[in-house]
Amino acid sequence: SGAPIAVRHPEGAARGFLALQSRAGARLADGEVTQTVRDGVVDSRITFRFKDGSLYEEGVTFSQRQVFRLLTYRVRQRGPAFPQDMEVTPERRTGRYKGRFRPRPDGPDQIQEGRLDMPDDLYNGMSSTLLRNLAAGVTARVHLVAFTPAPRLLEMALIPAGEDRFLVGDQSLRATRYHLKLEVGGVSGVVASILGKDPPDLYCWMTGGPVPGFVKFEGAFYLKGPVWRIELASPRW
Numbered sequence: 202s203g204a205p206i207a208v209r210h211p212e213g214a215a216r217g218f219l220a221l222q223s224r225a226g227a228r229l230a231d232g233e234v235t236q237t238v239r240d241g242v243v244d245s246r247i248t249f250r251f252k253d254g255s256l257y258e259e260g261v262t263f264s265q266r267q268v269f270r271l272l273t274y275r276v277r278q279r280g281p282a283f284p285q286d287m288e289v290t291p292e293r294r295t296g297r298y299k300g301r302f303r304p305r306p307d308g309p310d311q312i313q314e315g316r317l318d319m320p321d322d323l324y325n326g327m328s329s330t331l332l333r334n335l336a337a338g339v340t341a342r343v344h345l346v347a348f349t350p351a352p353r354l355l356e357m358a359l360i361p362a363g364e365d366r367f368l369v370g371d372q373s374l375r376a377t378r379y380h381l382k383l384e385v386g387g388v389s390g391v392v393a394s395i396l397g398k399d400p401p402d403l404y405c406w407m408t409g410g411p412v413p414g415f416v417k418f419e420g421a422f423y424l425k426g427p428v429w430r431i432e433l434a435s436p437r438w
Contacts, residue, residue, distance in 0.1 A: 205268040205321045206341060209334045210413065212236065212243045212265060218434040221249050224419070228252070229282070229429065241266055245326070255280025257422065261326035269334070274325040274346075284423065289348050293319050302350045313350045320344050324357075328405055331359060332379055333413040345383070349424070358382040365406065367416060376406040376416045401426070 219232030230249040237244050246260040260275040272293050279286040284304070291298035300313040322343040324331055335341055341359045346352050362380040366373050381403035403420030407413050418431040 205270060206324070206331050206334055206343065207268050208265045209336075212238060212245075212330060214238055218436070219247070219249070220432050220434040221251075222430045222432070224428045224430060230255070230257070231434070232431070242272070245330075247326075251280060251282050253281050255282035257283075259326050263327060263330075268321075269324070269327065269330065270321065271319070271323050271325065271327065276326070278422075284426075287348070287350075291317050291319065291325075291346065291352070298348075298352060300348050300350055302348075311350065313348070317346065317352055318354065319346075320354075328357075328359075328381055328403070329407070329415045329418075332405060332407045333415075335359065337361075337377075337409060347424075353385060356384045358384070362404075367406075374408065376408050379405045379407065381405060381420070401428075 213236075215234070215236040217234050219234060220228065221230040221232055222228055230251040232247060232249040234245070234247045236246075242262060242264050244260070244262045246258070249257040251257075256277070256279050258275070258277045260273075261271060262273045264270045264272060270293075273290065275288075275290045277288040286303040286306075287300070289298065289300040296316055296319065298314060298317040302311040302313065303309070304311070323346060324343045325345050331341070331343065338361055340361065343357050343359070345355045345357050347355055358381070360380040360382060362378045364375045365378050367376055368374070383401070383403070401421035401424065403418070405418045406416040408416055416433070419428055421428055
């Protein structure tokens with residue numbers, strides 16, 4: 202297990218709106234992120250409602266006392282945008298997880314449950330939070346758990362990979378591009394590579410300065426899935 206990420210910018214209550222697009226720029230879904238804080242515990246939720254009726258929901262509860270510590274994680278996906286319907290909830294307090302999977306729309310549910318190793322640096326659903334708290338130029342390594350449907354522990358390297366310019370009105374700003382490189386460790390990682398099932402690479406752009414902020418994400422939501430892009434949504438009047 203690696204070291205947990207230290208808190209440099211504590212999270213607060215927030216609400217924002219997101220747009221999910223294909224790599225070519227086609228609008229796929231409208232999204233919303235909400236975040237509440239109570240007694241030092243943060244509950245964050247992101248929801249995407251697709252034009253084809255699909256739904257993606259991801260929620261994470263974590264503490265932020267000196268270091269970030271994931272407490273519970275929840276992910277639910279359904280509809281034609283995904284290869285299977287899925288709902289999974291791991292919980293640190295009990296050390297257990299429960300998953301419900303339906304590979305085909307008319308097929309029966311498959312239930313997976315059991316004990317789950319949750320190292321101190323397990324950070325599902327927290328990538329942008331971690332990047333906000335890394336010092337400039339610093340690389341970190343943490344863990345994620347993927348459900349295939351059995352749980353598989355992945356290592357994720359948060360690697361600064363250069364800067365890109367973006368525009369806000371007529372103002373030109375810079376964002377750090379991070380490569381979120383996923384790896385399956387040990388013998389299972391070798392097998393995954395041979396079978397062509399390497400985890401997808403992900404990228405996230407963050408502004409720097411005294412208050413770092415999210416700008417853009419690009420990557421697949423599932424194994425061998427298409428590359429989708431998340432950006433901040435602009436209100437229309």
